[in-house]
Amino acid sequence: MSFVDTLRQWDNAVTCVDRQDLTEALAIFLAIQEPNSKIYFDIGCLHLLNNDLDAAEKAFDCSIGKDEHLAVAFFQRGMTFYRKQRYEESLADFQHAFRTLRGNQLIDYKALGLRYKLFACEVLLNVALCEAHLGKWEKAHENLVKALDYKIDTKLNIIDRALDSALKQKLFKPVEFPSKVLFKPNRHYVAELEKKDYLGKAKVVASVVPQDAFSGFAPLQPQVEESPTYPKEREVLRALEGQPHTVLYEFVPETSDELAVVPGNIVFVLQKGADNWASVVFNERRGLVPYNYLERLEISLASKQNEGRSQPPSKEPPTRPERKPVCFTFNFAVSVPPGCTYAILVEKICKKLNLPSTSITLSLTSEATEESIITPSTEMEGVWRRATGLRITLWCNTKEQTDGNPKSETHYFVALHSYESSSPEDLNFHQGETVTFLSRVNQEWLEGECNGKTGIFPASFVEELPVDGRTMK
Numbered sequence: 001m002s003f004v005d006t007l008r009q010w011d012n013a014v015t016c017v018d019r020q021d022l023t024e025a026l027a028i029f030l031a032i033q034e035p036n037s038k039i040y041f042d043i044g045c046l047h048l049l050n051n052d053l054d055a056a057e058k059a060f061d062c063s064i065g066k067d068e069h070l071a072v073a074f075f076q077r078g079m080t081f082y083r084k085q086r087y088e089e090s091l092a093d094f095q096h097a098f099r100t101l102r103g104n105q106l107i108d109y110k111a112l113g114l115r116y117k118l119f120a121c122e123v124l125l126n127v128a129l130c131e132a133h134l135g136k137w138e139k140a141h142e143n144l145v146k147a148l149d150y151k152i153d154t155k156l157n158i159i160d161r162a163l164d165s166a167l168k169q170k171l172f173k174p175v176e177f178p179s180k181v182l183f184k185p186n187r188h189y190v191a192e193l194e195k196k197d198y199l200g201k202a203k204v205v206a207s208v209v210p211q212d213a214f215s216g217f218a219p220l221q222p223q224v225e226e227s228p229t230y231p232k233e234r235e236v237l238r239a240l241e242g243q244p245h246t247v248l249y250e251f252v253p254e255t256s257d258e259l260a261v262v263p264g265n266i267v268f269v270l271q272k273g274a275d276n277w278a279s280v281v282f283n284e285r286r287g288l289v290p291y292n293y294l295e296r297l298e299i300s301l302a303s304k305q306n307e308g309r310s311q312p313p314s315k316e317p318p319t320r321p322e323r324k325p326v327c328f329t330f331n332f333a334v335s336v337p338p339g340c341t342y343a344i345l346v347e348k349i350c351k352k353l354n355l356p357s358t359s360i361t362l363s364l365t366s367e368a369t370e371e372s373i374i375t376p377s378t379e380m381e382g383v384w385r386r387a388t389g390l391r392i393t394l395w396c397n398t399k400e401q402t403d404g405n406p407k408s409e410t411h412y413f414v415a416l417h418s419y420e421s422s423s424p425e426d427l428n429f430h431q432g433e434t435v436t437f438l439s440r441v442n443q444e445w446l447e448g449e450c451n452g453k454t455g456i457f458p459a460s461f462v463e464e465l466p467v468d469g470r471t472m473k
Helices: 003-018 022-031 037-049 053-066 071-083 087-100 120-133 137-149 153-167 187-191 301-305 342-353 380-384
Strands: 106-108 117-119 243-247 266-272 277-282 285-290 294-296 360-363 395-398 412-415 434-440 445-450 453-458 462-464
Touching: 003 022, 003 037, 003 187, 022 037, 037 053, 037 071, 053 071, 071 087, 071 117, 071 120, 087 120, 117 120, 120 137, 120 153, 137 153, 342 360, 342 395, 412 445
Parallel strands: none
Antiparallel strands: 106 117, 243 266, 243 294, 266 277, 277 285, 360 395, 412 434, 412 462, 434 445, 445 453
16 A cells, blocks of 8 residues: 555544544554554554454554554553553553653654643553552552652642542542544645646736636737836835844844844844843744844845845944843652751752752742741751641742853753654754754754754654763764
């Protein structure tokens, strides 16, 4: 079966699932002669919906055989074993899925055609549930506490409920994959399946013959002589969003939300703040640039022929405007012996935040006052009396440690999987290659350089290397 036939059947099967016709969808999937790992995964999910656990197990086996790095396939096979009450095998698959996340909070499969995010905290919850079924309650409790380190705020409630049940040695509900969410073929490839009429039908745009609707070939029509000429109005090209500006000086970003530009680039300013920083768009990427590095520009058709183009200034760039500090609030958990000293508690928190103790202030309330601040001289017995359910809630305020100099450390990533671009701004690389980190586009996409080319790529496809790890393969 050709790739085009496979793609067409895959798309038809997914369409049947969208119409809730699961029987027809499964029949189309099973008719594909050489399924890939994603198609086998879809088949396994449909078998799970039909409660055909043996067929689902076999399909997920094939999916993992085609791609041993597909963590979500291990997760689904673990759920299949769990429903068959084969808890040891289920535990092994959930543990393998967690290892495949490589310390990340989640894997987003959107770039691969699956609208699903596999969260590490949910995988650990299922690991703890299997251990609870096997009678290993201490291990189950340890994995639930570990899940707090990987939690997302929206996932905190299910972990808290599972922890309460584990403390009472009661079973809790597993986290299940929504089986009607399937891998879909690349939409760009599917669009090419449709036949296109590139020539179209001829259409009369203008004619001196009244009511001329003829389309085709015809003799030349008589022309109007000495017709008056009208001056052509100046045409101005405008962006869909923002005001065009030209970059006067090179700007090197120091934080992930700033954007690298060089003289001559044309950016579109979306918003200018009172602090002299502008939110701009350049090459479909958005970030902050000092507004005094820019000059307002009116792009016209004449600029296409380089008419009136000014050369970038040769003088030194202006001083970089100061950025107002941004405060972030988040929750985290550390495990310490009950009744421990202030030094042990602060050491654990410093290690968790990777900050020195001089930049951390602990308090008993959300607002740090003289009465609520915890210091080395504080009587810790009174602090530990506030603990409930083996947990105590404290507030930690930090201040950033800076020396006034920008960080020059370069970060590198190793490619866990090969990535083929689906648009011109994407970056191609193969498994095992080293990618130089340039900036963070958002939570799911990064900008980097590989093999002399620059582009964006999914963050879930790479893993960060140590500072001296550029030679690693």
